Amino acid sequence: MALEEIRKGPWTEQEDFKLVCFVGLFGDRRWDFIAKVSGLKVAGEDNRTGKSCRLRWVNYLHPGLKRGKMTPQEEKLVVELHAKWGNRWSRIARKLPGRTDNEIKNYWRTYTRKKAQERKHPISPSSSSSNCYSSTTNNPPADSLPFQEAGEVSYYDTGGPIVSSPTRKKSEEKEDREKGDSMDDIWKDIAVSEENNAVAQFYNCFTDENYSFTCPQMTSPAWEFYSDPLWKMDEEENEMTLPMSNQHSSW
């Protein structure tokens, strides 16, 4: 089987445009439907599935996304939350508005690899790493993590001692949902502040001369939907969340 039959590859601008338009029309819920009506998924062909559309939207096209390098505060928070929750990337992402689980996951991989390398080839204490969590005085084993100072368990690639239980995950997710603490809710919250500006900017990136496809009118219930004040969290979690101020999407 040819490779291109397996991987659909990167999204084109036109595909992005279509997706944004139809998400604007129908909201970011019915992904399979959106994939079909937008023409991104053609019957009988295996191109962009609803799943694929959702991923593209959540990880790349959503107007509330922050792009670029993680700030030191964000990095610190990721390390703290990972120590607490393990590889629950989506959960961690909820505490970093504008960051996706994918982004955090990727950051963590890079981070752990870097740390592992630092231990294999230790650098002098004076020239310590930029990361504030690398300031362990003694050299821990190469496969441990920097936050393991006070005899903490390594969570790397284990899912963590607490979070690996499927039953716990289920109950947590249910709890999250009941609290309205889901990514969708975060996005809604973000969208309230960012409004349609970011989307409008996105649309401006595409001129009609470039594309034969024309976008349906943006009279979407999806954006009204965002006014729902669903993003609640308990006190502790609230403390751990970075404020959205100074966070602007690059759109």
Next chain:
DNA sequence: AAAACTTTCAACCGCGACAGA
């Protein structure tokens, strides 16, 4: 300048959960 190596990040896959028929 170019080859080799490393890092980054977008995208895909498999699985489990859930809702509706």
Next chain:
DNA sequence: TTCTGTCGCGGTTGAAAGTTT
């Protein structure tokens, strides 16, 4: 109750970009 379709999550892959030799 079971089946089916859909969604969301975490793990993994691979291409492109960046860096080093």
